[in-house]
Amino acid sequence: MEWDWAYAREILPLLLSGLKVTVIATVLGAAVAAVLGLVFALLRRSSNRIVARTAGFLVQFIRGTPLLVQLYFIFYVLPDIGIRLPALAAGVIGMGLHYATYAAEVYRGGIEAVPRGQWEAARATNLTMRQTWINVVLPQAVPPMIPALANYLLAMFKETPLLSAITVLEMMNQAKSIANSSYRYVEPMTMVGVFFLVISLISVAILRWLEHRYGRRT
């Protein structure tokens, strides 16, 4: 089958509008994941054993099951119990929840990597809990987390095509609808692939820089 440049140019605006939705979904999903991840991480550190274990199990469960099924669950089950969400909102919540479990592990690892001596020194110098966190622990815990979090952001971006399964009109769904109405698969599918590849390659370059800038020095 021939590659048709005129056709490719014709469908470009539609794909770009899909790309916009993809980016919006990624950014919102990342925000949800960052906040929920913190909640999970704190719950797992809870001194209440039952809370900590429940949170731990939940994290493991979400990490062990496919995002697609979780999206279906949110998209189809919530309306049945009276919560109506637009498809994009369901998608953002689903992706955010899924990646929150990954973010939680990053937060936990980052906080646990701060040496005990730092905590003890903070106590010895009579810092309040708030001062300890803001001035001692977080400045040391956050920079090493940045490359790992950026990595998951990129992973999430690549999973956004799953949203097409719950009718979000993102880039992949645009490509599918174009392909289905014109019976030409080569151009839309290839272009979506190229878009993803280009954005990923740029992101990987940024990621390498972040690792270099903030990575744990060994």
Add this chain to the structure above:
Amino acid sequence: MGDWAGYLVLILEGAWVTVRLTVMGCALALVVAFVAGLGRIAPWAPVRWLATAYIEFFRGTSIFVQLFWIYFVLPMTGVSLGAMEAGVLALGLNVGAYGAEVVRGAILAVPNDQREATVALNMTGWQRLRHVILPQALPLMLPTFGNNAIELLKATAVVSLISLADMTFQGQIVRSQTGNTIVPFLTILVLYFLMSLAIAGAIGWLERRVTRGLDGVR
């Protein structure tokens, strides 16, 4: 009640497809990971470039796009694949690209004096790899391979979108036939979770086996 038994059989049939996809996908991914991972540290530059290009391409685009490309675009160039073959191919190539980086990292992590010792002992390239490098690199790879296998299991859900009757697909069928949303989706979520626990358990067992006799070395 009799109906539910029928639906459960439907989901279990889907589970069998998911298991087969996971096993075959993992097998392909393992082979690809070693070929590409060793390719990246090969002494010949063109082989390194080829391996790098493959890895960057498959890590840079999402499994979803790759699957659709293999299933819808490849047939137009004359290569026609069934849904199952397309699924295994996409899963294997995608996860294999991630695995290749693991193989490369683990092999490079083997201390350099080990390599120098093999040179001093006049071993051939294959002997070095088989008897000295790999036995030490393998235990380093296993935990990440386990995570990759679970990622592969989760990614199998995507093949339901090219109408392969895996567990997610069957879950959707049950949903559309019964109108019940929570039961089918919760069932498949639990089944996926059990499968990922099984994979984690199997890798843990393998890890204990492979590290047997390595105590005291590291």
